[in-house]
Amino acid sequence: xxxxxxxxxxxxxxxxxxxxxxxxxxxxxxxxxxxxxxxxxxxxxxxxxxxxxxxxxxxxxxxxxxxxxxxxxxxxxxxxxxxxxxxxxxxxxxxxxxxxxxxxxxxxxxxxxxxxxxxxxxxxxxxxxxxxxxxxxxxxxxxxxxxxxxxxxxxxxxxxxxxxxxxxxxxxxxxxxxxxxxxxxxxxxxxxxxxxxxxxxxxxxxxxxxxxxxxxxxxxxxxxxxxxxxxxxxxxxxxxxxxxxxxxxxxxxxxxxxxxxxxxxxxxxxxxxxxxxxxxxxxxxxxxxxxxxxxxxxxxxxxxxxxxxxxxxxxxxxxxxxxxxxxxxxxxxxxxxxxxxxxxxxxxxxxxxxxxxxxxxxxxxxxxxxxxxxxxxxxxxxxxxxxxxxxxxxxxxxxxxxxxxxxxxxxxxxxxxxxxxxxxxxxxxxxxxxxxxxxxxxxxxxxxxxxxxxxxxxxxxxxxxxxxxxxxxxxxxxxxxxxxxxxxxxxxxxxxxxxxxxxxxxxxxxxxxxxxxxxxxxxxxxxxxxxxxxxxxxxxxxxxxxxxxxxxxxxxxxxxxxxxxxxxxxxxxxxxxx
Numbered sequence: 001x002x003x004x005x006x007x008x009x010x011x012x013x014x015x016x017x018x019x020x021x022x023x024x025x026x027x028x029x030x031x032x033x034x035x036x037x038x039x040x041x042x043x044x045x046x047x048x049x050x051x052x053x054x055x056x057x058x059x060x061x062x063x064x065x066x067x068x069x070x071x072x073x074x075x076x077x078x079x080x081x082x083x084x085x086x087x088x089x090x091x092x093x094x095x096x097x098x099x100x101x102x103x104x105x106x107x108x109x110x111x112x113x114x115x116x117x118x119x120x121x122x123x124x125x126x127x128x129x130x131x132x133x134x135x136x137x138x139x140x141x142x143x144x145x146x147x148x149x150x151x152x153x154x155x156x157x158x159x160x161x162x163x164x165x166x167x168x169x170x171x172x173x174x175x176x177x178x179x180x181x182x183x184x185x186x187x188x189x190x191x192x193x194x195x196x197x198x199x200x201x202x203x204x205x206x207x208x209x210x211x212x213x214x215x216x217x218x219x220x221x222x223x224x225x226x227x228x229x230x231x232x233x234x235x236x237x238x239x240x241x242x243x244x245x246x247x248x249x250x251x252x253x254x255x256x257x258x259x260x261x262x263x264x265x266x267x268x269x270x271x272x273x274x275x276x277x278x279x280x281x282x283x284x285x286x287x288x289x290x291x292x293x294x295x296x297x298x299x300x301x302x303x304x305x306x307x308x309x310x311x312x313x314x315x316x317x318x319x320x321x322x323x324x325x326x327x328x329x330x331x332x333x334x335x336x337x338x339x340x341x342x343x344x345x346x347x348x349x350x351x352x353x354x355x356x357x358x359x360x361x362x363x364x365x366x367x368x369x370x371x372x373x374x375x376x377x378x379x380x381x382x383x384x385x386x387x388x389x390x391x392x393x394x395x396x397x398x399x400x401x402x403x404x405x406x407x408x409x410x411x412x413x414x415x416x417x418x419x420x421x422x423x424x425x426x427x428x429x430x431x432x433x434x435x436x437x438x439x440x441x442x443x444x445x446x447x448x449x450x451x452x453x454x455x456x457x458x459x460x461x462x463x464x465x466x467x468x469x470x471x472x473x474x475x476x477x478x479x480x481x482x483x484x485x486x487x488x489x490x491x492x493x494x495x496x497x498x499x500x501x502x503x504x505x506x507x508x509x510x511x512x513x514x515x516x517x518x519x520x521x522x523x524x525x526x527x528x529x530x531x532x533x534x535x536x537x538x539x540x541x542x543x544x545x546x547x548x549x550x551x552x553x554x555x556x557x558x559x560x561x562x563x564x565x566x567x568x569x570x571x572x573x574x575x576x577x578x
C-alpha cells in the first residue's frame with residue numbers, strides 16, 4: 001500500500017539514495033576553521049612562563065606525574081613557587097570573569113607533592129661549553145637547571161655552607177617548609193650539576209672561574225641590609241631585618257620576649273613581624289613610611305599579619321632610637337608626608353611637628369636590601385659603582401660574564417628571580433654557540449613578553465601561536481559548568497602563632513583533581529571533540545596518524561563557523577583559504 005504524498009518522507013524530505021560526495025560544497029565559501037592553539041592569559045602573566053593549561057589538564061585527570069612534568073618544562077622549583085609565589089597568574093585567569101579564578105599556585109604545589117617526574121633534556125649542543133654560576137638562590141638554581149638541560153657542564157659556587165640562598169636561609173618555614181625546597185633541589189641536582197659551597201668569589205676568583213668556563217652567571221642576590229643613618233642605630237636590640245630572619249631559620253634565635261617594633265613596609269618587614277610573633281613577642285608593631293595602599297608587601301601577607309594580632313602604623317619614618325643602659329627601649333617617629341619626590345625618586349619628606357613614640361625591647365630594621373658588589377669593585381663589572389647589565393641578554397660589560405636576579409634588580413619575587421635565571425640560561429647558550437639571543441627570544445615570547453617558553457624553543461609545538469593570548473571573549477563559556485572558587489584550608493590565627501607550621505594546608509589528591517578540573521585550559525585543545533561533533537557537514541577531520549590536530553576538509557567545509565562557536569578553549573578560529 002503506497003503512502004499519501006503528505007506522509008511519504010521521500011516527498012517531503014530530500015533524501016539521496018546515493019553518495020553526496022559529488023556535491024563539493026567547499027566552494028561555497030572562502031572561510032575555513034583553523035586549529036590554532038594559543039597562550040592562556042595565566043601563562044602569559046607568569047614570569048616563569050609555566051605551561052599551566054597542560055599541567056592542570058593532566059592534574060584534572062589525576063595524572064600528577066604529567067602535571068609535574070609540564071611545570072618542569074619551564075621552572076625548576078614548582079614546590080617552592082607552589083608555596084610562596086604571589087601568583088599573578090590567578091589575577092589574569094579567565095575564569096575570574098566567570099565564577100572565580102583557579103587556585104593555580106596551590107595546584108602547582110600539589111603537582112610537586114604528588115607527581116613523580118624528572119627534568120626533560122632540551123639539547124646536548126652545550127656539552128662542550130662549561131658554565132659557572134655564582135650563587136645558589138632561585139636565579140642561580142634556575143640558570144643552572146636550564147643550562148644543564150641544554151647539555152652544558154654546570155658548576156655552582158655558593159659562599160654559604162649550604163645551597164639555596166634566601167630559599168633556605170630567609171623565607172620563614174610557615175611559608176616554605178624545608179622539605180618542599182629540598183625535594184626541588186634534589187631534582188635539580190639530578191641533572192649532574194655540581195655545587196661547591198663555602199667559596200666566596202671576588203675579582204681574582206672570578207677571573208680564574210672565567211678562564212676555565214665558556215661563560216659565568218652571577219646571581220649573588222641582594223644580601224646586604226640597608227642601614228639608615230639614625231641616631232641610636234648601634235644600640236643593643238636593634239637588628240637588621242634579613243639578618244633577623246636568617247637567625248630565626250638557623251634556630252640561632254628561638255625566642256623574642258617583650259615588645260617588638262618592625263620598621264619597613266615590604267615583605268621582609270612583614271615576615272619579620274610574623275616571625276617575631278611566633279617567637280613569643282608580647283606585642284608586635286610594624287611602622288612604615290607608606291600609607292596602606294602603597295605598601296610594597298603583598299596583600300595576603302599583610303592581611304595574615306593583621307589576623308595574627310600585629311599592629312600597623314602607616315606614614316611614619318624613624319627619627320631616633322632611644323635606650324637604657326645601651327639597650328633599645330623606645331623609638332621616635334616623624335610623620336611622613338611623601339615617600340617620593342616629583343620625579344619618582346625615593347626621597348621621604350617629614351612633618352617634624354608630628355611624632356609617634358613606641359616602646360620597644362627589640363627593633364627590627366627592614367627598610368630594604370641591596371646587592372653587595374664590594375667583592376667586584378676591582379673588576380670591569382663595577383666601573384660605575386654598580387653592575388651594568390643588558391636588560392635583554394643579561395650580559396655585563398665583562399665579556400662572557402652575565403648577571404641577573406636580585407643582584408641586578410634589587411629584591412624582587414622568587415618567580416621573577418627564576419625567570420631571570422631562565423633568561424640568562426638561554427642567553428648564555430646562544431652566546432656560547434655564537435647565535436643571536438634576540439632570534440631565540442622572538443620565537444618563544446608568550447604574548448607581549450617578557451616571559452618565554454624555553455621548552456618550545458627546543459621542542460616546537462605544532463600549531464601553537466605563543467604570541468596570541470586567549471581573551472575571555474574568545475571562550476564559549478556556555479559549554480562549561482559553573483563552580484565558584486572555594487576557600488582552601490588554612491591554620492587559624494591562634495594555631496599559626498604557636499609555631500612555624502605551614503599556614504596554607506596543602507590539597508589532598510581528591511581536592512587537587514577537583515580544583516584542577518575548574519580550569520578552562522584556555523588556548524589548549526583537550527580533545528573534547530565538540531568541533532567535530534557539532535559540524536553540520538561532517539567536514540571537520542579529527543586528528544589521526546597523519547595529522548595531530550583538527551582540520552577542515554576543504555572539499556566540503558562551507559565555512560559556517562559552528563566549530564569555532566562551540567570551541568570552549570578558543571582554539572578553533574576562522575580564517576580564509578590561503
